[in-house]
Amino acid sequence: xxxxxxxxxxxxxxxxxxxxxxxxxxxxxxxxxxxxxxxxxxxxxxxxxxxxxxxxxxxxxxxxxxxxxxxxxxxxxxxxxxxxxxxxxxxxxxxxxxxxxxxxxxxxxxxxxxxxxxxxxxxxxxxxxxxxxxxxxxxxxxxxxxxxxxxxxxxxxxxxxxxxxxxxxxxxxxxxxxxxxxxxxxxxxxxxxxxxxxxxxxxxxxxxxxxxxxxxxxxxxxxxxxxxxxxxxxxxxxxxxxxxxx
Numbered sequence: 656x657x658x659x660x661x662x663x664x665x666x667x668x669x670x671x672x673x674x675x676x677x678x679x680x681x682x683x684x685x686x687x688x689x690x691x692x693x694x695x696x697x698x699x700x701x702x703x704x705x706x707x708x709x710x711x712x713x714x715x716x717x718x719x720x721x722x723x724x725x726x727x728x729x730x731x732x733x734x735x736x737x738x739x740x741x742x743x744x745x746x747x748x749x750x751x752x753x754x755x756x757x758x759x760x761x762x763x764x765x766x767x768x769x770x771x772x773x774x775x776x777x778x779x780x781x782x783x784x785x786x787x788x789x790x791x792x793x794x795x796x797x798x799x800x801x802x803x804x805x806x807x808x809x810x811x812x813x814x815x816x817x818x819x820x821x822x823x824x825x826x827x828x829x830x831x832x833x834x835x836x837x838x839x840x841x842x843x844x845x846x847x848x849x850x851x852x853x854x855x856x857x858x859x860x861x862x863x864x865x866x867x868x869x870x871x872x873x874x875x876x877x878x879x880x881x882x883x884x885x886x887x888x889x890x891x892x893x894x895x896x897x898x899x900x901x
Contacts, residue, residue: 747770
C-alpha cells in the first residue's frame with residue numbers, strides 16, 4: 656500500500672508541533688524541578704507559603720507556555736515580504752516585533768510579523784504617494800488573536816467587567832491587580848469595559864424594540880391582552896457606571 660506523500664505545509668506544521676511540544680515539556684520540567692527544590696525551604700504547616708509558591712510556579716509556567724504557543728502560531732510559515740493591507744495599500748515586512756499582552760497568568764509577549772504601509776496601492780510603481788504621510792503599521796497576528804485594539808486577553812476583559820459591575824473603576828482595577836499578577840489603572844479598566852457597555856446597550860435597545868413591536872401587535876388584536884398581577888412597576892433604580900446609564 657502506497658503512503659500518500661505529505662504536503663510541504665503539513666510537514667512544516669508537524670515539525671512546528673513537535674518543536675512546540677518539546678519546548679513546552681522542557682519549560683514545564685525545568686520549573687517543576689525548581690519548585691521541588693524550593694519545597695525544602697518551606698516549613699511543615701506553612702500553608703500560606705506553599706500556596707504562594709504553587710501559584711507563582713503555575714503563573715510562571717503559564718506565561719511561558721502562552722508565549723511559546725503564540726510564537727509558534729506566528730512562525731509556522733515564513734512571512735511574506737509584502738502583502739496588501741486593510742487600507743488597500745502595499746505593505747512591506749519590517750520584521751518580527753513583540754507586543755506585550757496582559758493575561759490572567761501575567762504579562763506575555765506576542766512575537767509576530769510586523770508590516771509597514773508603503774503608501775501606494777498594490778501593483779503601483781515604487782514612487783512617492785500623496786498618502787505617504789498617513790502610512791501606518793499592521794500585524795496580521797494581532798487580528799488573529801483579537802488584540803488589534805488593546806493589549807489584554809479576553810479573560811482579563813471579562814474579569815475587569817465583572818468587577819466594574821459592582822465596584823468603581825479604581826476599586827475594580829486595584830482588586831484585579833491584587834488577585835492576578837498584572838497591573839491596571841482605572842483608565843485602562845474604562846477602555847476595556849467600554850466595548851462591553853456598548854454591546855450591552857445595543858442588546859437592550861434590541862430588546863426594547865422587540866417589546867415595542869410585541870406591544871403594537873397586542874394592541875392590534877381583537878381581544879385585550881391580560882397582564883400578570885405583578886406587572887406593576889413599584890420601584891425603578893437608575894445606576895451610572897461610567898459607560899452607560901441603565
